[in-house]
Amino acid sequence: MTTASGYNFAYLDEQTKRMIRRAILKAVAIPGYQVPFGSREMPLPYGWGTGGIQVTAAVIGPDDRLKVIDQGADDTTNAVSIRRFFARTAGVATTERTTAATVIQTRHRIPETPLTEGQILVYQVPIPEPLRWLEPRETETRRMHALADYGAMHVKLYEDIARYGRIATTYDYPVLVNDRYLMRPSPIPKFDNPKMDMSPALQLFGAGREKRIYAVPPYTKVRSLDFKDHPFAVQSWDRPCELCGATDSFLDEVVTDDRGGRMFVCSDTDHCGTRRDAAQEAAE
């Protein structure tokens, strides 16, 4: 694919990228803290990943290899569009292999394949403030963060257990970063929360509409909130992936016909495909 002319490298102008990098540096220095930044209009609507794209544009270089996933899949509309956007405006190489990528922009999932040092995971964040549904005032939530006054978050979890008998929050599950800041991990399933803890990769979070950037540096403690008698637990399935047979991955339910037929398959398409290829090779 040829690079589009008339654009600066990776679409954003250099001053904007500098501003975003400064915000990222601050975010990395204070893990979990939401740094305000001057979010720009992007050529796609809010809610489609404008924050993530701006962060990616600010950190990507000509030698990087970009992977974009949406709900774990590399071939969904959003993932394809964003991948093509950077292929055109930055001329960077793209990939669907988690292991080959240096920058991974994601929505809703963390790849099943463990990330390694040097990789950057960029999350698209719709609402960065974990306390928003409990406290609508921004001045007050900032004060709560400043004072590490996070009791209210447990009220929500308490309410879950009182109503459903267990913590019913299954995605965007609140975490405490580096024992200090409460953070929303963006709408990833809580299945992925343990992958954030002590991850060797750099994790950056961009919220375009809300104009916030935050980060989890490599090897940082990320703890999911819970109660002593209701410990944090991830989802599990009573069957393996029907395509690759994986028992340890996050499964999507796919409706196959209008007579109640359905199958459970890995949501991470790269993970599933790699396993199937390996199985086929072993068989041959």
Place this chain on the structure above:
Amino acid sequence: MTGPLLTVAGLTRLYGARVGCRDVSFELWPGEVMGIVGESGSGKTTLLNCLSARLEPSTGHVVYDTRDDGPIDIYAMSEPRRRLLMRTDWGIVHQNPRDGLRMGVSAGANVGERLMAVGARHYGEIRAQADEWLRKVEIEPERIDDLPLTFSGGMLQRLQIARNLVTHPRLVFMDEPTGGLDVSVQARLLDLLRRLVTDLGLAAIVVTHDLAVARLLAHRLMVMRRGEVVETGLTDQVLDDPHHPYTQLLVSSVLQP
């Protein structure tokens, strides 16, 4: 030998040129209930807000005898410290229970919130305490998972009291605790408050315009008018033998059924 729980000296709060309250000084001793009475606009609520660390006074000091470090000026404390104090050693009962409750979460969560805010992380224990406190304020324990929206006015006020007392505070501020309740509910609430105050040895500052409430709850009374304290003394003394003309007016204007 313990000193006064709360020492107030020369407390003045101005709103621009207008006076909220002027030059108020008093001492509150552990286990004592102080009533503040006066008509609307006399500065009762301003004074209460200044005392309960919610409104910084223009001049003057409010010194509280903390459990660990003795007397400290509450406005000289660091903010995290003050917040901790407000949700452990103090209780604040609002006139409108909707101001003091989280209306969107269950009664149990409302009572448990303070416990969670100070670090309780065991669901079963939090729930057991919430259950116990609902019983103490005469709310049926099976309503523990109901939203406050489904509660009556009197129950809301009692829930608010339970929520405040769960951390065993030593000092409770109440702003018109019986305002907006009908007479029989008021009577029950007052009865309950009186019992809790005696059982737990609470000190309390109760703002009210209802002299009957003041007589039932308060040991001592402060009468306010135009932001100033015009008369103080033991409740019965002030109400039965008022000295200041304004107090006499106030006492005589109570309707007799």
